[in-house]
Amino acid sequence: MASTSDRLDITRTSDVELVRMATGGNNVAFSELVSRHGGSLRTHMRRMGAQSADADDMAQEAFMTAYEHLTEYRFDGPLIGWLKKIASRRYLRKVRSSAKYVLTDDVTSFDVVEHRDLVSKVHNLDAALDRLRPAERLCVTLNFSGELSHQEIADELKIPLGTVKSHIRRGLEQLKTILSPSVAQAQKTKPFLETGS
Amino acid sequence: MTEQNLTEEEVGDLFAIAQEFPDADEFTRRVKHRLDVKLWLRGWLVAFAGFVGGIYALAQIVHMPGWALSSSRAQLVKAAADTDHTLLAGFKNMGFAGQDTVNFMSSSVHYLSLMQTPLFFWASFSLCLCVLALYYAYSQEEAI
Numbered sequence: 001m002a003s004t005s006d007r008l009d010i011t012r013t014s015d016v017e018l019v020r021m022a023t024g025g026n027n028v029a030f031s032e033l034v035s036r037h038g039g040s041l042r043t044h045m046r047r048m049g050a051q052s053a054d055a056d057d058m059a060q061e062a063f064m065t066a067y068e069h070l071t072e073y074r075f076d077g078p079l080i081g082w083l084k085k086i087a088s089r090r091y092l093r094k095v096r097s098s099a100k101y102v103l104t105d106d107v108t109s110f111d112v113v114e115h116r117d118l119v120s121k122v123h124n125l126d127a128a129l130d131r132l133r134p135a136e137r138l139c140v141t142l143n144f145s146g147e148l149s150h151q152e153i154a155d156e157l158k159i160p161l162g163t164v165k166s167h168i169r170r171g172l173e174q175l176k177t178i179l180s181p182s183v184a185q186a187q188k189t190k191p192f193l194e195t196g197s
Numbered sequence: 198m199t200e201q202n203l204t205e206e207e208v209g210d211l212f213a214i215a216q217e218f219p220d221a222d223e224f225t226r227r228v229k230h231r232l233d234v235k236l237w238l239r240g241w242l243v244a245f246a247g248f249v250g251g252i253y254a255l256a257q258i259v260h261m262p263g264w265a266l267s268s269s270r271a272q273l274v275k276a277a278a279d280t281d282h283t284l285l286a287g288f289k290n291m292g293f294a295g296q297d298t299v300n301f302m303s304s305s306v307h308y309l310s311l312m313q314t315p316l317f318f319w320a321s322f323s324l325c326l327c328v329l330a331l332y333y334a335y336s337q338e339e340a341i
Binding site for chain 1: 203205208209211212213214215216217218221222224225227228229231232233235
C-alpha cells in the first residue's frame with residue numbers, strides 16, 4: 001500500500017515515467033494512469049456511440065489490454081492517443097460483428113435545415129454527436145478524438161476511403177452548424193483539457 | 198448563420214474536452230480489481246499447469262515397481278500371535294503400517310501405467326494443441 005506522500009509524488013509523475021514504472025510491475029503507477037486517463041477514454045467511447053455500460057466495460061478492457069502490451073508502447077505520442085486506439089479497435093470489432101448497419105454506405109444528403117432548429121437546444125458536443133448518423137459519428141470521432149487518419153479509419157472500418165471522407169465531411173458540417181452558437185459558452189466552461197503526458 | 202460556424206480546430210478543441218464522471222474513483226478501482234483477479238488467476242493457472250506437467254514428466258521417467266497389496270490383516274494376526282516376541286511383534290507392526298502406506302501409494306501405479314500408454318500421450322498432446330489454439334485465439338482477440 002502506497003503512503004500518502006508516495007501517492008502525491010505519483011500524481012506529479014509524467015505518463016512516460018508511470019508507464020516505465022508499470023512495466024516494471026508497479027501496479028500503483030498503472031492505477032494512476034487509469035485514474036488520469038479513465039475519463040478521457042470513457043468519454044471517447046461514448047462519443048463513438050457506445051452505450052454507457054458498454055463504454056465503461058470496453059474502456060476497462062482497453063486498460064487491461066494496454067497493461068498486457070505496455071512494453072509495445074513506443075512513446076511516439078501521447079499515451080491517451082494509444083489508449084484510444086486500443087479502445088477504438090475493440091469497439092469497432094464489436095460494431096463489425098453485431099451492428100453492421102452502422103457502417104452501411106448511406107450517402108443520402110443530411111437535412112441541415114431541420115437541425116438548425118435544434119441549435120438553441122444543443123449546448124455541447126456530446127448532445128450534438130447524438131444528432132449525427134452512427135457512421136458519421138464514428139468516423140468524426142475516430143478522426144478528431146481517436147486521431148486516426150482518413151486512411152486508417154477506412155482500414156479499420158473496412159470501407160472505402162471516399163466513404164470515410166464523405167462521412168467526416170457531412171458529420172463535421174453538421175457539428176459546426178449545431179455547435180456554433182454554443183462554442184463561446186463551452187470554451188468558458190471547459191472542465192479540463194487533456195495534457196497528453 | 199454560416200459566418201458563426203466553428204473551424205475544424207475549434208471542433209478538435211471540443212473533442213479534447215473530457216466529461217467529468219462522478220464515479221471516476223470507482224472506475225479506477227474496478228479496473229484494478231479486474232487486473233488483480235486476472236493476474237491471480239494467471240498465476241494459479243501457471244502453477245497448476247506446472248504441477249500437472251511435472252506429474253506427467255515424472256510419470257514418463259519413473260517406473261513404479263509392481264507392488265501388490267499385502268494382506269495386512271493376516272500379518273497383524275501373525276504378529277499378535279507371536280506372543281513370545283512382543284518387541285519383535287511391535288517392530289513388525291510398525292513395519293506393516295509402513296508397508297500399508299506404501300501399498301496405498303502403490304495403488305497409484307495403475308494411473309502411472311495409464312499415463313505411459315500411447316492413448317494417454319495422444320490425448321494429452323491433443324489437449325495441449327487445443328490449449329495453444331485457444332491461447333492463439335485469445336491473443337488475437339487481445340491484439341491492439
